[in-house]
Amino acid sequence: MTLILGIDPGSRQTGFGLIDAVGVKTSYVSSGIIRMSKGELPARLKVIFQSISELIEQHQPQVMAIEDIFFARDPRAALRLGQARGAAIVAGVDADLPVSEYSARTVKKAVVGSGSASKEQVQHMVMRLLALPAAPKEDAADALAVAICHAHSLTMHPTLIKSERYSRGRFK
Amino acid sequence: MTLILGIDPGSRQTGFGLIDAVGVKTSYVSSGIIRMSKGELPARLKVIFQSISELIEQHQPQVMAIEDIFFARDPRAALRLGQARGAAIVAGVDADLPVSEYSARTVKKAVVGSGSASKEQVQHMVMRLLALPAAPKEDAADALAVAICHAHSLTMHPTLIKSERYSRGRFK
Numbered sequence: 399m400t401l402i403l404g405i406d407p408g409s410r411q412t413g414f415g416l417i418d419a420v421g422v423k424t425s426y427v428s429s430g431i432i433r434m435s436k437g438e439l440p441a442r443l444k445v446i447f448q449s450i451s452e453l454i455e456q457h458q459p460q461v462m463a464i465e466d467i468f469f470a471r472d473p474r475a476a477l478r479l480g481q482a483r484g485a486a487i488v489a490g491v492d493a494d495l496p497v498s499e500y501s502a503r504t505v506k507k508a509v510v511g512s513g514s515a516s517k518e519q520v521q522h523m524v525m526r527l528l529a530l531p532a533a534p535k536e537d538a539a540d541a542l543a544v545a546i547c548h549a550h551s552l553t554m555h556p557t558l559i560k561s562e563r564y565s566r567g568r569f570k
Numbered sequence: 571m572t573l574i575l576g577i578d579p580g581s582r583q584t585g586f587g588l589i590d591a592v593g594v595k596t597s598y599v600s601s602g603i604i605r606m607s608k609g610e611l612p613a614r615l616k617v618i619f620q621s622i623s624e625l626i627e628q629h630q631p632q633v634m635a636i637e638d639i640f641f642a643r644d645p646r647a648a649l650r651l652g653q654a655r656g657a658a659i660v661a662g663v664d665a666d667l668p669v670s671e672y673s674a675r676t677v678k679k680a681v682v683g684s685g686s687a688s689k690e691q692v693q694h695m696v697m698r699l700l701a702l703p704a705a706p707k708e709d710a711a712d713a714l715a716v717a718i719c720h721a722h723s724l725t726m727h728p729t730l731i732k733s734e735r736y737s738r739g740r741f742k
Contacts, residue, residue: 440659440669447660473648477639480652481659487612488619488657492664497612 400552401427403459403495404545405450406537407467407486409478410434412446413537416457417528419549426528427457429538434482443485450489462490463548465540466499500547505540508547572724573599575631575667576717577622578709579639579658581650582606584618585709588629589700591721598700599629601710606654615657622661634662635720637712638671672719677712680719 399420406413411434416427432449434442454462464487467479490497503513509527510519517540521533524542534542571592578585583606588599604621606614626634636659639651662669675685681699682691689712693705696714706714 439671440663443656443659444663447664467649471645473643473645476645476648477652477655480649480654481656482652483649484615484653484656485660487615487653488660491612491616492619499611 400461400549401457401459402545402548403450403453403457403462403490404541404543404548405462405464405486405490406540406544407446407464407479407483408537409475409482411537412450412482412486413535413539413541414450414453415534415538415542415545416453416459417542417545417549419545419552422550422553424527424546424549426530426542429534429542431535431537439481443481446482446485447489450486451493454489454493454495459495461548462487462495462497463544464490464497464499465505465544466501498548498551500544500551505544505547508550509543572633572721573629573631574717574720575622575625575629575634575662576713576715576720577634577636577658577662578712578716579618579636579651579655580709581647581654583709584622584654584658585707585711585713586622586625587706587710587714587717588625588631589714589717589721591717591724594722594725596699596718596721598702598714601706601714603707603709611653615653618654618657619661622658623665626661626665626667631667633720634659634667634669635716636662636669636671637677637716638673670720670723672716672723677716677719680722681715 399418402417402419404415412432415429418425418427434445487497506515507513509523520543521539524539525533571590574589574591576587584604587601590597590599606617659669678687679685681695692715693711696711697705
């Protein structure tokens, strides 16, 4: 059994999702959204770092899986997103967790079966795969989806994981 | 006396500089460069976070001053830089340090007297202001410069700091 912490980082809010994985069988543990105040950047990054550190402390996951963002729009937004993502990753490595990165395309492919699936399709499949009574909110669903994606990669043959990683590079 | 930790974040290497400030009088304590390996991103962010955490542990500065980057080029580079900057800021806030941000233009204005000063001018003035026997390397010089900038802002009248902050926004 592997407890996986999925993270969907954002500059305004960060989704998290915890699942238990036994082979390809996954079960829901917890999920939610870390909301940042509108204050100064350092205080907002502290919220991300401390909230994720607390989640790790509380649930003791074995691994963090985080969405790798391709962000083609303006550099200011990319910088903001990068800072949030950096704070989240540091919470993982500071707790000595291995951190795996998956592109949005790889996550969608693992969860829905298509790299170009819509947000709604991801939410729907996350609900189905984890037998939830309702679809989780978007950021929490994305965080659960990246955790599910990691669970699938654990069951794959090493060479298949490798080729999947290679395809990530190509699609970015 | 205030011990200030200046940080110049970068995706390949991060400069740091420690100075003591008594009013506008500043004296050199330490400086250097944190180099990241070419490995995976989480491991590289861990190096930034841990190195800065160790510097804080060792020297016990009262404040962190960090360069605020305006980055007009490609979003991929901005994302990488944002991640490094996020890891550095989190090291500060995790140690309960206040973190002040200054644009490159404000730093140059404080150190050289002109917001459009060259890298060489910054290195030269950092050497002069801190009475160093030689100019520090570029990233270390920039980190010392942002620390000097913070020392100057401490001596300013609150309304002046405010207007300086406002001008930061305009110049970005």
